[in-house]
Amino acid sequence: KQEVTQIPAALSVPEGENLVLNCSFTDSAIYNLQWFRQDPGKGLTSLLLIQSSQREQTSGRLNASLDKSSGRSTLYIAASQPGDSATYLCAVGGGSNYKLTFGKGTLLTVNP
Amino acid sequence: DAGVIQSPRHEVTEMGQEVTLRCKPISGHNSLFWYRQTMMRGLELLIYFNNNVPIDDSGMPEDRFSAKMPNASFSTLKIQPSEPRDSAVYFCASSRQGWEETQYFGPGTRLLVL
Numbered sequence: 001k002q003e004v005t006q007i008p009a010a011l012s013v014p015e016g017e018n019l020v021l022n023c024s025f026t027d028s029a030i031y032n033l034q035w036f037r038q039d040p041g042k043g044l045t046s047l048l049l050i051q052s053s054q055r056e057q058t059s060g061r062l063n064a065s066l067d068k069s070s071g072r073s074t075l076y077i078a079a080s081q082p083g084d085s086a087t088y089l090c091a092v093g094g095g096s097n098y099k100l101t102f103g104k105g106t107l108l109t110v111n112p
Numbered sequence: 113d114a115g116v117i118q119s120p121r122h123e124v125t126e127m128g129q130e131v132t133l134r135c136k137p138i139s140g141h142n143s144l145f146w147y148r149q150t151m152m153r154g155l156e157l158l159i160y161f162n163n164n165v166p167i168d169d170s171g172m173p174e175d176r177f178s179a180k181m182p183n184a185s186f187s188t189l190k191i192q193p194s195e196p197r198d199s200a201v202y203f204c205a206s207s208r209q210g211w212e213e214t215q216y217f218g219p220g221t222r223l224l225v226l
Contacts, residue, residue, distance in 0.1 A: 031212055043116070043203055043217035044155075089155065099168060099211050102155040 002027045006103035021075040023090030031094030038087045080110045116218035130192040137206030147203040194225045
């Protein structure tokens with residue numbers, strides 16, 4: 001059974017700082033990995049999707065990397081802003097489960 | 113596009129009552145997913161439809177839960193009878209084709225069973 005872990009559970013940083021969120025998974029036979037953002041009381045918004053054959057994806061200030069062999073992914077946020085404050089969830093697709101398995105998320109607070 | 117639409121946004125009911133949650137996926141999307149989110153268990157897939165056909169319902173907790181997709185633009189998740197442990201946020205999501213593609217989430221229905 002695929003298990004996805006996100007560390008830290010919460011992170012507070014000052015505005016302008018570069019930061020890294022971590023995601024690890026137990027079954028490396030994955031199809032893809034996605035990073036989502038969830039604002040309080042809202043649904044999830046997809047940020048980046050990395051196929052298993054890719055090493056990274058970039059969108060604006062966000063960069064996600066994937067290392068299948070070690071079962072790890074990171075989400076790098078450059079020059080953080082208060083508007084980046086949200087919960088970030090990692091979801092792994094495939095492996096023994098033909099579906100997305102989600103981590104419990106990292107709650108990010110960017111202080112002005 | 114209006115995105116994925118869910119109703120109601122909030123539901124408060126008493127134990128034993130029937131609850132029906134509704135979802136309208138994004139037009140043109142062939143896959144629809146129902147998820148449940150709780151603090152303890154995080155986000156869990158309940159059921160997944162492709163072209164209106166249930167593909168994976170292994171996440172449906174028990175017989176009290178049922179889901180239907182009578183057409184490409186509408187799905188329901190029903191809980192009968194409801195119990196306090198069903199209290200959670202229920203999300204509907206859709207994708208163009210399959211779980212492998214980007215999923216677009218609705219705003220969720222916050223359910224409280226007293």
